[in-house]
Amino acid sequence: MIRLEKRKEPSKFWRIANPFLAVVLTMIAGGIMFAMLGKDPFVAIRLIFFDPIFSETFASYSRPQLLIKSAPLILIAVGLAIGFKANVWNIGAEGQYIIGALFGAGVALAFFPQPGWYIFPLMVLAGAFGGFLWAMIPAILKTRFNTNEILVSLLLVYVAERILAAMALGLMRNPDQPGFPGSRDLRRYEAAHNAELIANTGMHWGVVAAFIAVIFAYVIMTRHMLGFHVQLAGQAPRAARFAGVAPARLVVVCLGIAGALAGLAGMFEVSGPGGQVRIEFASGYGFTAIIVAFLGRLNPLGIVLAGFLLGLTYIGGELGQMMLQLPGAAIQVFQGMLLFFLLALDFQTNYRIRLTQGMRA
Amino acid sequence: MRMPLLRLEGLTKAYPGVVANDDVSFEIGTGQIHALLGENGAGKSTLVKMIYGLVKPDKGEMILRGQPFAPGQPSDARRNGVAMVFQHFSLFDAMDVAENVALGMENPPPLRDLARRIRDVSEDYGLPLDPSRLVGELSAGERQRVEIVRCLLQDPKLLIMDEPTSVLTPQEVDILFRTLRKLSSEGTSILYISHKLEEIRALCDEATILRGGHKIATCDPREKSARELAELMVGQVLHPPERPARPMGDVVLSVEKLSLKSNNPFGTSLKDISFTLRAGEVLGIAGVAGNGQDELLLMLSGELRAPSAQVKLKGLPVGHLGPNARRKRGLVSAPEERLGHAAAPDMSLTSNALLSASERKGLASRGFIDWSATESFAQQIIERFDVRTPGTHVLARALSGGNLQKFVIGREIELDPDVIVVNQPTWGVDAAAAATIRQALLDLAGKGAGVLVISQDLDELLEVADSFAALNEGRLSKVRPAKGLTVEEIGLMMGGAHDMHVAHEASA
Numbered sequence: 001m002i003r004l005e006k007r008k009e010p011s012k013f014w015r016i017a018n019p020f021l022a023v024v025l026t027m028i029a030g031g032i033m034f035a036m037l038g039k040d041p042f043v044a045i046r047l048i049f050f051d052p053i054f055s056e057t058f059a060s061y062s063r064p065q066l067l068i069k070s071a072p073l074i075l076i077a078v079g080l081a082i083g084f085k086a087n088v089w090n091i092g093a094e095g096q097y098i099i100g101a102l103f104g105a106g107v108a109l110a111f112f113p114q115p116g117w118y119i120f121p122l123m124v125l126a127g128a129f130g131g132f133l134w135a136m137i138p139a140i141l142k143t144r145f146n147t148n149e150i151l152v153s154l155l156l157v158y159v160a161e162r163i164l165a166a167m168a169l170g171l172m173r174n175p176d177q178p179g180f181p182g183s184r185d186l187r188r189y190e191a192a193h194n195a196e197l198i199a200n201t202g203m204h205w206g207v208v209a210a211f212i213a214v215i216f217a218y219v220i221m222t223r224h225m226l227g228f229h230v231q232l233a234g235q236a237p238r239a240a241r242f243a244g245v246a247p248a249r250l251v252v253v254c255l256g257i258a259g260a261l262a263g264l265a266g267m268f269e270v271s272g273p274g275g276q277v278r279i280e281f282a283s284g285y286g287f288t289a290i291i292v293a294f295l296g297r298l299n300p301l302g303i304v305l306a307g308f309l310l311g312l313t314y315i316g317g318e319l320g321q322m323m324l325q326l327p328g329a330a331i332q333v334f335q336g337m338l339l340f341f342l343l344a345l346d347f348q349t350n351y352r353i354r355l356t357q358g359m360r361a
Numbered sequence: 362m363r364m365p366l367l368r369l370e371g372l373t374k375a376y377p378g379v380v381a382n383d384d385v386s387f388e389i390g391t392g393q394i395h396a397l398l399g400e401n402g403a404g405k406s407t408l409v410k411m412i413y414g415l416v417k418p419d420k421g422e423m424i425l426r427g428q429p430f431a432p433g434q435p436s437d438a439r440r441n442g443v444a445m446v447f448q449h450f451s452l453f454d455a456m457d458v459a460e461n462v463a464l465g466m467e468n469p470p471p472l473r474d475l476a477r478r479i480r481d482v483s484e485d486y487g488l489p490l491d492p493s494r495l496v497g498e499l500s501a502g503e504r505q506r507v508e509i510v511r512c513l514l515q516d517p518k519l520l521i522m523d524e525p526t527s528v529l530t531p532q533e534v535d536i537l538f539r540t541l542r543k544l545s546s547e548g549t550s551i552l553y554i555s556h557k558l559e560e561i562r563a564l565c566d567e568a569t570i571l572r573g574g575h576k577i578a579t580c581d582p583r584e585k586s587a588r589e590l591a592e593l594m595v596g597q598v599l600h601p602p603e604r605p606a607r608p609m610g611d612v613v614l615s616v617e618k619l620s621l622k623s624n625n626p627f628g629t630s631l632k633d634i635s636f637t638l639r640a641g642e643v644l645g646i647a648g649v650a651g652n653g654q655d656e657l658l659l660m661l662s663g664e665l666r667a668p669s670a671q672v673k674l675k676g677l678p679v680g681h682l683g684p685n686a687r688r689k690r691g692l693v694s695a696p697e698e699r700l701g702h703a704a705a706p707d708m709s710l711t712s713n714a715l716l717s718a719s720e721r722k723g724l725a726s727r728g729f730i731d732w733s734a735t736e737s738f739a740q741q742i743i744e745r746f747d748v749r750t751p752g753t754h755v756l757a758r759a760l761s762g763g764n765l766q767k768f769v770i771g772r773e774i775e776l777d778p779d780v781i782v783v784n785q786p787t788w789g790v791d792a793a794a795a796a797t798i799r800q801a802l803l804d805l806a807g808k809g810a811g812v813l814v815i816s817q818d819l820d821e822l823l824e825v826a827d828s829f830a831a832l833n834e835g836r837l838s839k840v841r842p843a844k845g846l847t848v849e850e851i852g853l854m855m856g857g858a859h860d861m862h863v864a865h866e867a868s869a
Contacts, residue, residue, distance in 0.1 A: 009756055010707070225728045228715060236705035241664050242696060243716045244685035 005352045014349045019295050019302070022342040023309065029341070030334050039324050047323060048316030048334075062315050064202030068273045070311030072097070072265035074303055075210040076289035078217045079258035081298040085221070086230040087237075088254040092138065092153025093262040094286025095160035096131035100263020101270035102167055103130025105183060105277045108192035109172055112184060119191040123267055124205075131263015132256050134160065139255040143248040149255065157286070165279045172277045183277035186270065194272030206268030210307075213261055218300040230254065262286060284332070288314075291339045310335060366391045366550045367412070367430070367519060371421035374407050381407035383574045384421070389519065392548045394541060396561040396582060398594055399571035400791045401762065405554050408571070409521050412552070413445045414438040426518075436467060442518035446508045446525060454497030461496050462511045475514075483510050486540045501528035501649055509540070520544065521552045526560060527817065528650055531852035538564050556594070557820075558587040572596055595792045604803055604825075610640025612676075613811040614661075614692070614780045619671045619680075621660055629653040631660060632835045638780065638811040643803065645826025645843060646815045648855055653835040654815050655697065658784040661813070662694035663687040675779060689720050691779030695769050697788065697815075699762065703769040706758035710750065713757050714739035714772055721776045738775070746771035747797060763794035770798050774805050781805060784815040799825050819851060831855045 027049070031041030052062035076093045083090050090096075104127035111119050138152035172183040186192045197203045221227035233240040233250050241247065265285065274281055292310050296302030317331030365388040374382045382404045389395045399405050410416040412423065414432030423430040425441055432438040435445075452461050459476045463469035470478070476492035483490040488506045496504060505528060512520055522541075526534045541551055541564065555561055561568055561582050568582040570593045577593055585593075615637040623630045631653050638644050648654055659665040660672070667680035674692050682690075696702040704713045715735045719725045724735045739753040746767040750760055757765055766786070773781055786802065787795035803825055806812045815832075816822050822829065822843070829843040831854035838854040 009759060223729055223732075225719065225725050225730060228712070228730060231708070232705055232716070235707050236701050238698070238702040239705045239716060242662065242684060242702055244663075244683050244688075246683070 003354045005354050007350055007352055010349050014345070015297065018345040018349065019297065019306070019342060022295070022338055022345055025341040025345075026334065026337045029337055033330070033333065034326070037326070037330070039326065044320060044324055044326065047319050048313060048331075051319060052312055052315040058319060060200075062319070064196075064200055065315045066308065066311055067202035067207050068204070069314045070307045071204075071207040071210040072269055072285045073289050073292045073310055074307035075206065075213055075265040075268075076258075076262045076286055077292035077296065077303045077307060078210075078213045078300055079261035080289055081293040081296070081300070081303060082217060082221070082227075082230055083254035083258050084293060085234045085298050086250055086254050087234045088251050089150045090135065090138070090153050090255055090258045091150050091290065092135075092155075092157050092286070093258060093289055094282060094284065095153070095157035096134045096259040096262035097266035097269075097286045098157075098160040098164050098282050099134040099266070100127040100131035101266030101274070101281065102164065102172075102277065103127050103263065104267030105172060105186065105270045108186055108189060108271065109183060111191065112189055115191050117191075120194070120205075120271075123192060123271060124264065127263045127267025128260040129263065131259040131261070131266065133259070134263070135255040135259020136252070139252045143251055149251070153255075161282060164277070164281060168277050168279045168281075174276075181279060185276045187272070187275045192271055194268050204268065204272045206265065206272065209264055209268065214300045214304055221300065226253070262289075288335055291335055294339060295342055310338075364391050365389065366393075366426060368424040369408075369412075369421070370424070372408065372411060372418050372423070373420040374411060374416060374418050380574050382411070382418075382571075385571070385574075385576045386421075387569045387576060387579050389550050389552060390567070391518075391550055392545050393567060394545050394551045394553055394565045396565035396568035397552055397554045397571065398556065398558075398561060398568050398582075398590065400556060400594055401789050402573075402791065403571040403594075404574040405571055406523070409445065409523065409552065409554060412438070412519075413443060413521060439467060439515060442516070443521065444512035444515055444517035444519070445521040446505065446512055446523065448523040448525075448527065450504050450508055452496045452504055452507060455495065457493050457495050458490055458499075458507055459492035461507055462492075462514065465511045466515065478514060479510055482513050486510075486513065486543060487536060488540055501651060502530070502533045505529070505537075513544075517549060519550045519552060521554070523554045524556075525553075526555070526557065530649055530855045531819070531848050534560070558582075558590045558594075559820075561590070562587060570594055591792065597793065603800070607641045607807050607809075609642050609827075610809060612637045613640050613674065614638040614813070615673045616661075617671050617673075619660070619667055621656065621665060621667055623653075623656050624659070624665055625655075628656055629835045631656050634837045636830060636837060636840050638813055640779070640809045640811055641806055643806050643812045643814060643825050643827050644840065645822035645829045646813065646832055646837070647819060647822055647829065647851060648815075648817065648832035650817055652832045652856075654784055654817075654832060656835070657832065657837075658694060658696055658782060658815060661692070661782045662696070663692075684717075685720050688717065688776070688778075692782070693717065693721075693773045693776050693778040693780070694782040695773045695784070695786065697784040699765050699769055700758055704757040704765060707756055709754050709756060710743070710748075710760075710768060711736045711739045711753045713768070714742060714753075716772075718772060718776055721778075742768055742771040742775055745775070746801065763790040766790050767794055767797060770801065774801055778805075778810055780811040780813070782813045782815070785817065786814060787816075787818065787821060795821075819848065829854075 027045050031045055034041045034044040051058050053059060076097065080090055080093055104123040107123045107126045108119065134156060137156060138149040141147040141152050142149045168181050168183065174182060174184045194204050194206065229240060229245045229250065232243055233245055233247065270277060270281065288310055292303055292306045296306035313331055313335055320326035321328055367389045370386050372382050372385045385408060397405050407416060411418050414435045414437050430441060459472055459479055462479055463472065463475055469475060479490060479492040488510060490506050490510055496507065505525060525537060529537060545551060553565055565582050567579060569579045570577045572594060582590060617635050619631060619634045621631040629652055660667055663682055663684035669678040669681040672680035674690055679687055679690060700706045715724055718738060722738055724731055736753050743750060748764050748768045750764060770783065770786055786798050802812050814822065814825060826843040828840050829846055830840040831838045833856035
């Protein structure tokens with residue numbers, strides 16, 4: 001008979017080992033999936049995980065892409081992780097990302113075509129503010145009316161997507177090209193362009209912001225009372241109240257930080273790699289960042305590694321579509337499997353599986 | 362000597378890392394009231410779980426009425442006439458008494474017959490119960506009665522009772538004892554688990570004492586003093602706490618006519634509470650569980666806010682302040698629930714030291730935590746209060762109940778408060794640790810702090826308190842000097858056997 005035994009202390013070994021094991025299992029299960037699609041699994045896995053960085057043919061294009069794809073994931077995941085630690089479940093980062101992008105782009109389009117050093121900083125502030133504002137909706141509904149932030153934040157993603165479509169087709173549409181949906185290309189407006197800081201590296205201001213956020217989050221979580229209270233509220237809510245934590249304030253702070261960071265990510269994307277407000281602007285970073293946060297063990301440094309890995313699957317997925325005609329959805333299945341295996345494996349962090357002789361309990 | 366009903370021979374049960382029972386043998390006579398005495402962790406629970414078929418022994422055997430007895434599950438035990446009343450009730454609040462009884466029976470009769478039998482049996486044994494009342498409306502004592510009547514309906518030969526008096530007032534205890542004696546005189550054997558020595562001396566014919574999984578002795582408890590029994594149980598000589606005479610100072614804490622709604626839908630709201638606490642005074646507050654103790658602690662710690670002027674600390678209103686603001690002004694507290702309320706189970710002792718001490722110990726400046734100062738503070742608590750642990754990095758949940766309690770109480774005492782409020786400071790704690798904790802509270806009072814002890818353990822309160830009050834359904838009795846109070850008077854302050862009369866009227 002199989003019995004589960006709760007461990008006296010969570011296993012440190014499995015906490016670290018599980019993310020790696022989850023990646024291996026995902027490769028195996030993904031390989032089987034690719035084989036069933038009639039593709040050579042080894043070629044497909046290599047194409048997704050290794051070729052973007054190591055292949056002579058692809059690397060010159062893919063390597064800079066790695067920073068471009070990973071930075072928003074890391075930026076969003078760092079914010080989400082703080083909330084997750086406090087048991088505040090913001091699932092709507094995608095919406096906050098979109099609204100942040102619209103606020104940032106809105107500032108840029110309002111100043112167009114004026115030059116000015118202050119325009120880009122203003123866009124940064126506006127992007128963060130937009131994401132923050134969008135996150136305040138679930139925060140206030142939760143603290144005032146005790147609604148569930150998972151549902152509210154998730155549903156607001158679809159609202160944000162409709163607003164994005166309305167903006168791309170209406171208010172923000174490029175007046176010089178009325179036949180096409182979408183705004184002006186911000187990459188062609190120098191004062192608003194989030195350009196590469198070092199040519200051909202993919203390094204832009206969003207990458208810088210991501211690393212600042214990682215360091216900031218690390219310091220908050222390990223050295224500051226706010227981080228201590230976040231962990232306390234997540235692990236033992238009654239003990240948190242005993243320690244003087246006001247639960248409502250914590251909900252607002254956690255959602256606010258995550259929303260602002262997601263808004264920043266959206267703003268850096270729309271003013272740089274994305275370039276313009278388009279209907280198909282949102283590419284699922286806000287959802288993938290949830291996987292990044294968990295795969296990185298909600299730890300800022302772990303999130304950097306996980307962000308690069310998931311960024312890699314985006315690039316590898318594009319390569320797979322190009323070279324092997326893999327369906328685009330395959331890569332989402334792949335990312336989903338990663339979270340699935342990780343959560344399943346995490347069981348053994350807290351429990352030990354024992355085989356015992358048959359005995360009635 | 363009467364014929365033995367149940368003989369245990371060399372029962373042994375080991376869990377990973379601990380031998381819960383090691384070669385335990387004794388006999389329970391027919392109609393005998395047999396006490397099983399021991400501290401927490403002595404192996405009492407494991408032993409009765411083996412008799413009741415919840416746990417299978419690794420070694421040894423049991424002989425019931427001359428036949429080998431090896432129950433594979435509780436229903437086997439029940440079929441053989443073994444019944445058990447657990448310390449924690451397994452009743453459904455939203456169902457009535459008869460339905461709850463039916464749920465626990467192997468072959469329940471139709472509900473109407475069952476209701477009549479419940480009424481008959483409960484009247485016969487002096488435990489009146491109305492079968493049609495909802496369990497959610499019953500007091501703790503009445504709920505226990507439901508469990509007992511459920512057992513009696515199955516006509517048991519052996520009734521196991523696990524710490525039955527912890528939820529009863531002294532008057533209710535008397536009623537229970539009369540019932541148990543009647544059962545015994547009719548030939549039912551009773552295995553009575555407790556660590557309350559006076560009770561055992563009053564009730565039991567024979568006592569088996571366990572310590573660390575071993576049987577230490579089987580004796581007649583009426584021939585031993587409570588002190589002798591305690592020392593057998595604990596294995597060392599116990600010193601009653603010292604109480605140096607001390608002058609009472611000014612009023613440090615006062616609560617005036619405070620009514621407060623509980624934040625818990627199943628909680629008890631506080632009604633018109635008034636008391637004062639002086640510097641150097643130990644005020645004991647008694648009461649059966651669930652009469653507003655949790656709410657009183659939350660209201661004093663600041664987790665529940667009160668109208669500002671109705672709670673005064675050193676003359677200044679603090680009712681509106683949260684826990685940290687009150688700590689800063691000198692009021693600290695230690696809630697009953699160690700794991701999850703007073704301490705975070707999955708955090709280290711260092712983190713748990715920070716939990717309530719950051720303000721008073723200056724462990725954080727502008728929000729940034731001084732971890733090395735926090736760790737030495739945790740180390741200081743561990744040393745001063747003899748917390749047995751490998752170090753400050755250990756998780757709170759890895760500590761035994763007694764050690765964690767010493768840590769939690771120690772943490773608050775080390776904050777050098779003007780007023781400390783503790784709820785159930787020694788609940789589930791071994792005798793040696795309990796003595797340490799009580800002494801520490803008395804020492805703190807000796808240094809001029811006001812100490813408020815909320816407890817369900819009357820012996821404890823009589824040992825430490827200068828003045829005494831009781832909580833009953835959210836109301837606080839008048840505060841009286843503890844000296845000269847009898848157990849009967851205290852019982853009346855706790856509400857006597859009030860629910861007894863209610864049950865009579867309801868069933869009439």
